[in-house]
Amino acid sequence: MPELPEVETIKTDLQKIILGKKIIQVNIYNPKVIREPLPAIFKKSLEGLSIKRILRRGKLLILELSNGKFLTMHLKMTGQLVTPGGGKSSRVAFVLDGGRILDFNDQRLFGELRLVSDWKKLEFVQRLGPEPFDLTSVDFKDMLLKRKTEIKPLLLDQSFISGIGNIYAAEILFRAKINPQRLARSLVKKEQLLLYQEIQKVLKSAIKYGGSSVDDYVRVSGKNGDYARFHRVYGREGKPCFVCASPIKRIAQGGRGTYFCPRCQPRTF
DNA sequence: AATGGGACCTGCGCGC
DNA sequence: TGCGCGCAGGTCCCAT
Numbered sequence: 542m543p544e545l546p547e548v549e550t551i552k553t554d555l556q557k558i559i560l561g562k563k564i565i566q567v568n569i570y571n572p573k574v575i576r577e578p579l580p581a582i583f584k585k586s587l588e589g590l591s592i593k594r595i596l597r598r599g600k601l602l603i604l605e606l607s608n609g610k611f612l613t614m615h616l617k618m619t620g621q622l623v624t625p626g627g628g629k630s631s632r633v634a635f636v637l638d639g640g641r642i643l644d645f646n647d648q649r650l651f652g653e654l655r656l657v658s659d660w661k662k663l664e665f666v667q668r669l670g671p672e673p674f675d676l677t678s679v680d681f682k683d684m685l686l687k688r689k690t691e692i693k694p695l696l697l698d699q700s701f702i703s704g705i706g707n708i709y710a711a712e713i714l715f716r717a718k719i720n721p722q723r724l725a726r727s728l729v730k731k732e733q734l735l736l737y738q739e740i741q742k743v744l745k746s747a748i749k750y751g752g753s754s755v756d757d758y759v760r761v762s763g764k765n766g767d768y769a770r771f772h773r774v775y776g777r778e779g780k781p782c783f784v785c786a787s788p789i790k791r792i793a794q795g796g797r798g799t800y801f802c803p804r805c806q807p808r809t810f
Numbered sequence: 811a812a813t814g815g816g817a818c819c820t821g822c823g824c825g826c
Numbered sequence: 827t828g829c830g831c832g833c834a835g836g837t838c839c840c841a842t
Contacts, residue, residue, distance in 0.1 A: 544835065573819095600836080617836050619820080630820085649819045651836065665837085690812065699837080706835055756822095756834065775835095796815075798833080 543616045544600060545673065545704030546747035547758050547766065551622055552597045554761035555604075558624060559637060563591040566636040574632045574645065576653045583656050587612065587635075596660075599669045599703030603660050611660040617651035619757045648757065669703040673744055676702065678737040685725045685733055692728070692736075693721035694795045705740070708753055708775045711800045713739045715774045720806045721792075721799045746771065774800040 543551065567587050572580040587606075594605035602622075604612040614622070619630075626634050626642030633645040633654060645654065660666060671680075684702075688695055695701050696710040705713070714721050717739040719732055728736065752758060752766030755776065759765060773783050777800060778791035787804040 547835080615836085617818095618834070647819095648821070649834090651818065651820095653837095688811090694813090697836090708835060753835080758835065795813075797836095 543620070543752070543758055544706030544709050545597075546709070546744055546768065547752035548597050548600050548602055548616070548704075549748050550752045550766060551616075551761055552595050552602060555602075555622065556595050558641070558761060559592050559643060560595065561591060561593075562641070563638040564588060564635050565638050568634040568636070569632075570634070571632040571650065573650050574647055574652050574654055577655045577657065583654070586610075586656055598660070598666060599672070599699055600706070601660075601666065610656060610658050613653075613655045613657060613660050613663065614645065615653040615665075616647070617649070617653070619646075619648040620652035621646040621757060621759055622761055623759060623763050624761055643761075668700050670699060670701045671703065673702055673704055673740050676737075678734055681737045682730070682733045685728055685736075688725040690725055691721065691794060692719060692723050692725050693799050694797075695725050696740075697795070697797070702740075704744070707797055708755065708772070709743055709747065711775045712772060713743045715801060715806060716743060718806055720808045721794060721801050722808060774802060776800065 564587050567584040569575065569580050569584055575583045590606040590608055592604050593607055596603040600615065602614040606612060622643060622645060624641055624643045626644035628644050628646040630646045630648045631644045632647050635643040637643060657663060693710055693714060696705045697707065717736045719736060747753060747768040750766060750768040751760055753769045754765035755769055774789050777789040779788050782789055782802040782805060785804045787802055789800055790803050792799050
């Protein structure tokens with residue numbers, strides 16, 4: 542799915558298109574993605590409301606509505622928000638005033654839509670760690686020292702830091718020249734700072750280029766994000782490292798693929 | 811606290 | 827062409 546840069550891109554795309562628009566009709570093609578309230582209530586409550594503000598927290602997208610409630614959307618692995626609608630894996634369609642249709646597509650049905658009175662009270666949100674751009678390097682260093690885990694799975698842990706997913710964890714560690722299996726608390730000061738800086742740089746740059754279209758992710762217009770061409774390791778198993786030409790390696794960590802360059806990111810313990 | 815496994819789902823690409 | 831397997835951007839839940 543969309544990680545922070547993709548959700549941020551969708552947020553700004555949506556702001557240009559649906560801000561202030563009224564939701565005329567909600568068509569539910571697969572009720573599974575509606576987590577609360579019951580689908581019929583969800584539909585009825587939303588119809589007639591307009592969209593006041595669009596926010597993001599971690600990988601969660603939040604639409605503030607004219608009655609003060611919030612529509613939260615988590616795209617998980619394959620969720621998309623696209624207009625015009627009509628996609629084949631459309632699960633919910635929002636018909637807006639003016640006739641525009643915003644589709645929530647989700648091939649794998651992991652995505653979650655909720656209509657709630659306070660998004661900040663969601664358990665999922667309560668557990669989220671800091672936003673990367675709100676975090677200071679001093680705090681980040683402290684956080685690293687407290688953790689005994691391998692650094693790569695830690696970057697994926699949304700209660701540690703929110704918004705980083707499998708692609709950007711790999712890209713960030715490559716640029717910081719840190720082996721993904723290093724223990725968080727084993728990083729020396731210089732590495733801690735470099736990691737902090739690369740988190741900021743990679744995420745900002747990915748936002749600037751509209752995110753990474755690897756599998757399903759597309760922008761609201763249906764067009765691809767443009768950051769994948771800057772990927773240096775993700776999905777490049779066996780291919781030569783752009784820096785040193787050694788083959789990129791893939792290992793499993795916590796059941797997920799990790800890509801890295803064994804030469805640029807050596808295991809120095 | 812941390813780690814490992816499986817679950818939730820659908821679809822794609824690969825080797826045979 | 828068909829089949830079985832591994833894999834996929836995320837998160838939750840359970841067991842150890």
